[in-house]
Amino acid sequence: MNLTRSLTRSATAGALVAAMLGVAALPAQAAQLVQAQLKNSEGKPVGMAYLQETPHGVLLHVNFNGLPEGSHAFHIHDVGKCEAPSFKSAGGHYAPNGNEHGLLNPKGPHAGDMPNIHILESGNLDIEVMTNVKSMDGLLSGDGTALVVHEGPDDYRTNPAGNAGPRIACGVIEATNTGQSSQ
Numbered sequence: 001m002n003l004t005r006s007l008t009r010s011a012t013a014g015a016l017v018a019a020m021l022g023v024a025a026l027p028a029q030a031a032q033l034v035q036a037q038l039k040n041s042e043g044k045p046v047g048m049a050y051l052q053e054t055p056h057g058v059l060l061h062v063n064f065n066g067l068p069e070g071s072h073a074f075h076i077h078d079v080g081k082c083e084a085p086s087f088k089s090a091g092g093h094y095a096p097n098g099n100e101h102g103l104l105n106p107k108g109p110h111a112g113d114m115p116n117i118h119i120l121e122s123g124n125l126d127i128e129v130m131t132n133v134k135s136m137d138g139l140l141s142g143d144g145t146a147l148v149v150h151e152g153p154d155d156y157r158t159n160p161a162g163n164a165g166p167r168i169a170c171g172v173i174e175a176t177n178t179g180q181s182s183q
Contacts (some may be wrong), residue, residue, distance in 0.1 A: 076112030080144020
């Protein structure tokens with residue numbers, strides 16, 4: 001999928017989500033282009049993510065391709081570094097407020113905790129998720145952040161990472177430019 005079409009789809013979907021939430025959509029020409037290309041431990045691309053700040057948090061749109069079929073934990077990690085094959089360089093989950101891990105944990109969740117993804121037999125999935133992250137500032141400052149896919153599903157309770165197993169894909173979240181549209 002080419003970048004323009006993907007961003008248009010993301011902006012359209014973002015506007016739909018915004019309309020459902022009763023908020024005004026951000027104008028596409030004013031939005032900063034923030035993205036992450038996810039790669040597996042062999043360095044092959046397996047996904048492309050686009051992030052957009054909204055009045056209610058950061059909206060994430062990801063197109064996965066080539067991941068193993070099944071359920072996988074999907075998180076934002078604390079360091080913008082993806083050294084294969086283990087991707088441990090991405091650090092722990094993004095948790096600027098010090099919360100514990102888990103969408104079902106009464107002391108959680110981390111800001112980087114997100115629902116599991118469920119990859120089809122084809123290895124493909126196109127999703128949008130409203131994250132627990134309030135703004136792009138923390139994602140892009142300091143050492144940056146990364147998106148990580150784990151081998152298994154997150155149990156949504158267990159510290160520090162939901163018993164999700166090894167990391168199988170990683171992508172550094174980075175601003176690429178200001179997305180000025182040409183009309």
